[in-house]
Amino acid sequence: MTSSDPSVCYVVLNWNQPGLTAECLESLAVQAYANYHVVVVDNGSTDGSAGLLAERFPWVTMLELQDNVGYSAGNNAGIDYALAQGADYILLLNNDTLVDPHMLARLVAAAEADPSIGIAGPTMYYAEPPTLIWGSENRIDWRTGSLIRGQMGETADQQRLDRLPPRPVDYVDTCAALIRREVFERIGGMNDDYFINFDDLDLNVRASKAGYQIVYVPAARMWHRVSLTMGQASPATTYYMTRNALIFFWSHAPGVWRLLASLQIVWRTLWAVSAWSVKRRYRSDLYRRKRKANLLALRDFAAHRWGRMGPDVTRVCYGEGSR
Numbered sequence: 001m002t003s004s005d006p007s008v009c010y011v012v013l014n015w016n017q018p019g020l021t022a023e024c025l026e027s028l029a030v031q032a033y034a035n036y037h038v039v040v041v042d043n044g045s046t047d048g049s050a051g052l053l054a055e056r057f058p059w060v061t062m063l064e065l066q067d068n069v070g071y072s073a074g075n076n077a078g079i080d081y082a083l084a085q086g087a088d089y090i091l092l093l094n095n096d097t098l099v100d101p102h103m104l105a106r107l108v109a110a111a112e113a114d115p116s117i118g119i120a121g122p123t124m125y126y127a128e129p130p131t132l133i134w135g136s137e138n139r140i141d142w143r144t145g146s147l148i149r150g151q152m153g154e155t156a157d158q159q160r161l162d163r164l165p166p167r168p169v170d171y172v173d174t175c176a177a178l179i180r181r182e183v184f185e186r187i188g189g190m191n192d193d194y195f196i197n198f199d200d201l202d203l204n205v206r207a208s209k210a211g212y213q214i215v216y217v218p219a220a221r222m223w224h225r226v227s228l229t230m231g232q233a234s235p236a237t238t239y240y241m242t243r244n245a246l247i248f249f250w251s252h253a254p255g256v257w258r259l260l261a262s263l264q265i266v267w268r269t270l271w272a273v274s275a276w277s278v279k280r281r282y283r284s285d286l287y288r289r290k291r292k293a294n295l296l297a298l299r300d301f302a303a304h305r306w307g308r309m310g311p312d313v314t315r316v317c318y319g320e321g322s323r
Contacts, residue, residue: 006088006108008036008178011078014095015042015068018049020225021095025057028093033105037061037085041078044068070308071196075174076189087181092200094175096225098127106220107178110166118183118212119204121172122220123161131155134224136216140170140201145249145261147201161218169216170208174200176222183207193306197237198244205252235286235293235317239309242269242297247306269294292316 010028014021021040028038038060042050044067054062063077075092082090089108093099103122111117124135137150174190177200187206190199204214242265249261276282276291296313300306309317 005033005035006112007086008033008089008091008104008108009078009082009085009087010036010038010091010093011075011082012038012040012093012095013043013071013074013078014040014045014049014053015074016045016047016049017095018045018047018052021049021053022056024093024095024097024099025053025060027097027099027101029057029059030101031099031104032101033108036091036104037087039063039078039081041065041074043070043074070192070194072190072192072194072199076192079184079189083181083184089178089180090184091176091178092174094224096127097175098223099176100221103176103220103222104178107217110215110217110220111178111180113166114213116211116213117166117215118180118207118210119172119214120166120178120217120220121169121215122176122222123156123216123218124173124176125156125221125223127223127225130223134226135173135175136218137167138169138171138173138216140205142249142253142257142261145245145253145265158221161221164218166215166217169214171201171204172214172216174203175224179203179207180212183210183212186210193247194244195240195306195308197240198248201248202251205248233290235289236309238290239293239297239313239317242294243301243306246297246301250301266298269298289316 012021012024040053040060041063042065044065050062050064063081065077079090107120107122111120123133126132126134133151133154133156135149139148141148187210191202194202208214245265246262249265250258253261273291273294276287293316296316
């Protein structure tokens, strides 16, 4: 690869996780692609992350935000910087990932082969065990208000994946998504209404509605430490996943499925709340807080309380002393 290849800017978000971010950046340092740059957006860390990372990785641009503005707005800060620097592509990458040296080259090659491709993503593996697939052929089931992650939990046959061409999908997770600059110029950045979770699906669907293809590139690979920021089943994750699922399907589901999908999400949420209230194995403080988080998510969706969770939800999710 030479500097005549399209320019790519990685955008990596950090919040009080310098160790994880450092491991991610180390994997980016050995990319088999020459024309790329990395910007780390420090999302209001309070542990000195920005200084530690800037000292250890002087080749990385550090953008320091004064507050944790969330996943959507934090990425938007990096996206705005990359666009201002003239990047041809922006690769949104979670800090809890490790990237194969050839991932970027393969994603760019796929996108350059077809100018209608707006977003391209790799095969995403679990970090542990590293041979199990986490994300690949992602679909949205508009009828049921749910997401389908094809091949999730399957052991990968990498030789077979290396031979497969890019294929269309409904969405690419922005834990690793290569996005053409004109997509952002045409549809704007990530939607702050979500704060975190489902904002990536919203971006994919808006790009698709604008006429861009969303593709999965099987030969490109990376590894993801799933949900280390908030915890896979934490009350905060429960809150944002429930509320934001309703925001997403209410905003984008076609026709009558807008109402029917939303009703199914509400029904599944109320069923979970009932189970966590009645069954003995759920009688713990964690599930008490998750139950309250789910009910507050329904309330806040109905009341149009979107964006960052309010103080009352914060106290439920993180404890009475939280603000």
